[in-house]
Amino acid sequence: MSSRSYRGRHYAGRHRVHTRRARLPRALSSSFVLPTTAAAALVVTATAATAAESAPLTLDLTGQQTAMARTQQASDVETVSELAQRRQDAQMQTAALQGRAEAQARAARAAKRKAEAAAAAKAKAEREAKKWVRPIQAGHVTSLFGYRWGRHHDGVDYAAPIGTPLFAMSKGTVISSGWNGGLGQKVVIQFWDGSVAWYGHMSRIDVYAGQTVMPGQMVGAVGNTGNSTGPHLHLEIQAAPTGDNPLNPVPWLAQHGLW
Numbered sequence: 223m224s225s226r227s228y229r230g231r232h233y234a235g236r237h238r239v240h241t242r243r244a245r246l247p248r249a250l251s252s253s254f255v256l257p258t259t260a261a262a263a264l265v266v267t268a269t270a271a272t273a274a275e276s277a278p279l280t281l282d283l284t285g286q287q288t289a290m291a292r293t294q295q296a297s298d299v300e301t302v303s304e305l306a307q308r309r310q311d312a313q314m315q316t317a318a319l320q321g322r323a324e325a326q327a328r329a330a331r332a333a334k335r336k337a338e339a340a341a342a343a344k345a346k347a348e349r350e351a352k353k354w355v356r357p358i359q360a361g362h363v364t365s366l367f368g369y370r371w372g373r374h375h376d377g378v379d380y381a382a383p384i385g386t387p388l389f390a391m392s393k394g395t396v397i398s399s400g401w402n403g404g405l406g407q408k409v410v411i412q413f414w415d416g417s418v419a420w421y422g423h424m425s426r427i428d429v430y431a432g433q434t435v436m437p438g439q440m441v442g443a444v445g446n447t448g449n450s451t452g453p454h455l456h457l458e459i460q461a462a463p464t465g466d467n468p469l470n471p472v473p474w475l476a477q478h479g480l481w
Contacts, residue, residue, distance in 0.1 A: 351393035376468035377458035390435035406447025422456035
């Protein structure tokens with residue numbers, strides 16, 4: 223039997239000729255479409271639910287971590303600031319201590335310099351006070367210590383115009399000042415070494431009893447008062463502040479560099 227006759231008979235007869243088609247997998251067949259779609263929807267829904275549940279947790283954790291990080295950062299900044307403040311306070315305290323120490327050192331140096339200056343000034347004043355100067359800068363000697371005209375002359379006479387200044391020969395104390403008979407206006411001074419000098423025949427007295435005088439200080443002026451034959455200074459050197467025990471003025475003046 224030929225294939226043609228066979229195919230014709232079946233086509234014409236009771237059997238229907240089917241065209242062979244490619245079969246779909248059972249999972250894709252019509253009977254499985256709805257369940258598969260539903261499953262996919264369930265998967266999507268579950269995934270969305272999972273995402274919906276997971277997303278807020280992730281955001282919460284991130285926010286918490288951020289807050290913790292910010293807190294830690296703020297704490298670090300505060301710590302750094304506190305350390306800087308402490309360092310600054312320590313530096314200020316150290317500077318203050320150094321300032322006080324330097325101020326004390328400066329004060330000590332200033333006090334030392336002041337004390338040294340005071341001591342130097344005192345020493346200088348003492349040296350100056352113990353120096354000796356001539357009782358009269360002008361004038362000339364007209365009479366010495368010894369007998370004269372049949373009587374003893376107890377001092378040295380310096381002739382000079384009336385009003386010529388007379389000076390203290392060194393530091394001393396005025397024992398007396400005023401009128402004294404034959405010596406007229408008279409001043410008595412005891413010097414720092416115990417020596418005593420009389421100034422006689424003065425025209426003016428510029429000091430008073432008890433006053434301290436310094437070398438070169440003006441004590442009065444040349445005059446012609448008392449028993450005097452002309453204006454001059456009568457200078458006597460006495461052994462004591464009281465009594466009348468004159469010494470030769472020339473050796474004394476020479477000893478003090480005044481002759």
